Amino acid sequence: xxxxxxxxxxxxxxxxxxxxxxxxxxxxxxxxxxxxxxxxxxxxxxxxxxxxxxxxxxxxxxxxxxxxxxxxxxxxxxxxxxxxxxxxxxxxxxxxxxxxxxxxxxxxxxxxxxxxxxxxxxxxxxxxxxxxxxxxxxxxxxxxxxxxxxxxxxxxxxxxxxxxxxxxxxxxxxxxxxxxxxxxxxxxxxxxxxxxxxxxxxxxxxxxxxxxxxxxxxxxxxxxxxxxxxxxxxxxxxxxxxxxxxxxxxxxxxxxxxxxxxxxxxxxxxxxxxxxxxxxxxxxxxxxxxxxxxxxxxxxxxxxxxxxxxxxxxxxxxxxxxxxxxxxxxxx
Numbered sequence: 001x002x003x004x005x006x007x008x009x010x011x012x013x014x015x016x017x018x019x020x021x022x023x024x025x026x027x028x029x030x031x032x033x034x035x036x037x038x039x040x041x042x043x044x045x046x047x048x049x050x051x052x053x054x055x056x057x058x059x060x061x062x063x064x065x066x067x068x069x070x071x072x073x074x075x076x077x078x079x080x081x082x083x084x085x086x087x088x089x090x091x092x093x094x095x096x097x098x099x100x101x102x103x104x105x106x107x108x109x110x111x112x113x114x115x116x117x118x119x120x121x122x123x124x125x126x127x128x129x130x131x132x133x134x135x136x137x138x139x140x141x142x143x144x145x146x147x148x149x150x151x152x153x154x155x156x157x158x159x160x161x162x163x164x165x166x167x168x169x170x171x172x173x174x175x176x177x178x179x180x181x182x183x184x185x186x187x188x189x190x191x192x193x194x195x196x197x198x199x200x201x202x203x204x205x206x207x208x209x210x211x212x213x214x215x216x217x218x219x220x221x222x223x224x225x226x227x228x229x230x231x232x233x234x235x236x237x238x239x240x241x242x243x244x245x246x247x248x249x250x251x252x253x254x255x256x257x258x259x260x261x262x263x264x265x266x267x268x269x270x271x272x273x274x275x276x277x278x279x280x281x282x283x284x285x286x287x288x289x290x291x292x293x294x295x296x297x298x299x300x301x302x303x304x305x306x307x308x309x310x311x312x313x314x315x316x317x318x319x320x321x322x323x324x325x326x327x328x329x330x331x332x
Contacts, residue, residue: 016136017154023097023120023134024052024155029059031087031098031117036066036110037250040173040208043072043081044166045101045145049122050080051166052148055157061090065110069251074207075169076162087113102144104129104303122147126294127303142182145170146190161198168199173208176258180307181289216252219243223256223271232290233328234260237272237281237317253284261286268293268328272313272320279315283324296327 024030032050034042046062053060062081072078088094097118100106104127106114121132124144128137141147145167152159168191175183195201219238222245226236238253253273260269267290272281283300285293286308293309300323302311313320 017151019134020120020122020136020151021056021155024056024058027058027097027118029061029091029096030120031091031096031114032060032062032101033064033087033098033103033109033111034101035103035108038064038066038068038072039254040072041143041145041170042102043068043075043078044168044170044173045122045143045148047075047077047081048145048148048163048166048170049099049101049151050077051160051163052152052155052157056155061096063087063090063111069254070213071208071211071251072169074211076165085110085112087111087117089113100132101148105131125303126305127298127309140182142180142184142187143171143174145174146187149190149194159193159197164194164197164199165204168194168201169204169208172201172204176308177205177209180305182305213252215246215248218246219248219252220256220259222246223253224259227260229263229266230325231329232265232267233269233325234263234266235270235272235321235325236260237274237321239274239317240276243274243276250282253282257284257286261288267291270321270324270328272317272324274315274317275312281313281315281317281320283311283313283320285309285311285324285328291328291331293328296324299327300324 032046034046050060050062064081064083065085067083068081094116098114099120101122103109119132121135122144123137124141126139149167222242223236223238228235257269257271267288269286271284274281285297287293289307292306294304294306297303297309297311300311300313304310313323
């Protein structure tokens with residue numbers, strides 16, 4: 001039997017949640033998506049919200065432009081996610097509204113065919129924008145998955161073990177295993193509720209952090225061998241050739257930057273991954289709080305959070321490194 005524990009109170013932005021619920025109840029079907037190169041919060045929150053919509057009597061079609069990383073393939077109901085470059089492959093009519101999670105605009109999804117649809121926007125990034133018909137942006141939320149939890153509570157739906165698992169996975173990954181400054185007492189109170197409702201913290205952690213392919217570990221070795229430090233900044237990189245040499249794919253680069261920011265005395269860290277076939281580098285930027293890396297990422301057309309952000313820079317490698325180091329040193 002599910003333990004009888006006190007549900008967390010709906011947050012003060014309940015009016016915005018009410019707007020979302022009104023929109024949900026106004027349509028029989030939704031497309032549900034998130035950003036390219038989906039992470040744990042994107043996948044977990046989308047799957048959990050799909051369950052909420054199921055219980056509200058809506059049809060929820062979950063679609064991503066990019067494949068789901070291997071480490072998240074164990075999440076409940078992950079097989080309902082469809083991978084396609086165009087929303088019209090799922091809904092040729094173009095009339096079904098779309099709910100975008102963790103996106104600052106349509107382009108962030110990587111999906112075609114969203115331009116003329118009614119849009120609903122749920123986000124927690126500092127770079128979030130009110131681009132949709134209904135917008136809920138909460139920079140203080142530790143993860144969009146936490147926002148979905150509050151939506152579920154307000155909707156008075158059953159928080160099933162599968163929903164709890166997906167929400168927990170989203171929070172675990174987007175708080176850096178509860179190490180980022182977004183982690184608060186409310187975060188732990190929330191995940192307690194999720195554990196009470198069937199989320200297994202140790203199993204979820206094993207699935208996410210202890211299921212790495214050998215290619216990821218080999219690539220990490222290359223990245224660490226390229227490590228450079230100057231004053232309180234650390235950086236490293238891998239090239240497309242490096243990735244090919246160990247059979248690595250883009251998702252194998254996830255988490256590399258966290259090793260750099262863990263170095264004593266380092267306040268900011270950058271990991272650069274060469275994008276195949278184009279002279280560009282994808283950057284993951286981290287900070288221990290001294291530098292607002294969200295502003296730096298936005299300066300280069302990216303975005304994210306104060307302590308964890310990303311962007312893309314043109315190559316060659318030396319030029320990309322010089323650009324990001326200059327901004328980190330000046331603090332923008």
